[in-house]
Structure formats: structure tokens, C-alpha cells
Amino acid sequence: MGRRNDTRQKGAGGWLMLALGGLLAANIEAQTASPSWRAVANEQGRRIEVDTSSVRREKEGIFATSRLIMAREMRDTRSGETYHYIQTTSRYDCKTRATATLRRSFVKADDSTIRTDDMPNAAQLPVRSRTMDDAVLRELCRPMAATQPAATQPRLSNREQLERIRDAIKTRL
Numbered sequence: 001m002g003r004r005n006d007t008r009q010k011g012a013g014g015w016l017m018l019a020l021g022g023l024l025a026a027n028i029e030a031q032t033a034s035p036s037w038r039a040v041a042n043e044q045g046r047r048i049e050v051d052t053s054s055v056r057r058e059k060e061g062i063f064a065t066s067r068l069i070m071a072r073e074m075r076d077t078r079s080g081e082t083y084h085y086i087q088t089t090s091r092y093d094c095k096t097r098a099t100a101t102l103r104r105s106f107v108k109a110d111d112s113t114i115r116t117d118d119m120p121n122a123a124q125l126p127v128r129s130r131t132m133d134d135a136v137l138r139e140l141c142r143p144m145a146a147t148q149p150a151a152t153q154p155r156l157s158n159r160e161q162l163e164r165i166r167d168a169i170k171t172r173l
Helices: 007-033 133-142 158-172
Strands: 037-043 044-056 061-075 082-093 098-107 111-119
Touching: 037 133, 037 158, 044 133, 082 133, 098 133
Parallel strands: none
Antiparallel strands: 037 044, 044 061, 061 082, 082 098, 098 111
């Protein structure tokens, strides 16, 4: 007798794999989602926005992408081209109130990048009070509430997510 294409043959294990596959696909799509910018500080023709979807809380500190948007375009001294904002990826240390810029990009108004500087060995620099960097640090170091958007929650690896899903399914069976 030929093989039947009956979903009932899959059993609990087959449905579990389908559910895990769907959740994994949804997680990958969420991780590649477009940036979600939120204004954190304004000061005399400059504004800092943080990409809330980029925030990662790790042992070394909080990693986040932000951008300093200028009211008018500025000239890059190296290339001679004008840029509208500087986008940075930085590590923030809430305990020592310090930050280190790991990557910096100069970006035009049309979102094309003029140049990017990687700084993997950047020194942690103290954040001075009442500065725009202080506003970013305070925003990122706030205790997380249960109602905070999922984008700012610590991200789990795919393996950790699968383990949590398996545990949840086991407790329901």
C-alpha cells in the first residue's frame, strides 16, 4: 500500500517539529526586522536616537546602535563629502557609567554610507552627567519592566528558544 499523506501519521513528534520550525522562522524574521528608532536626547540642532531592536544585554554590558542626527549636513574631513548623521554601535557599562564606541558610520541624508570605522579595541570612556551620552546611558540602563517592548528584552539564542519551547510543551503533555 502506498504512503498516505495523512497528518495524523505525524504524531506528537511531528507536530512538535512543525511548531518549533514555525517559531524558529518567526524568530529569524524578527531578528532581521528593520530598525526601530526612538529619540532619546535633543540638544541645539542635534538629536540622538536609539535603535530599540538592536539592544542586547550581555555579560560585557549593553550593546546598542544609535545615531546622532545633525540639523544641517556636516562635512567629513577625510572624504570631503557631507553627512547627515553618525551611526554608532557602542557598549555601555551601567555600573561604571562608561561607554565604548565599537563602530562608527558617517551617513548621508539618502542613507548611503560615506565611510565606516571599526574600533574593536576602543577604550571605555566615562560618561559625563547632563550630556546627550548620559541620556542614552540612562535610557539603556533603566531596569527592564515586564511591559517593556520585546525588542529591548535580552535576546536568546535559537538553541535557548528551542529548549524553552520543548520544556513548555513537555509540561503541557
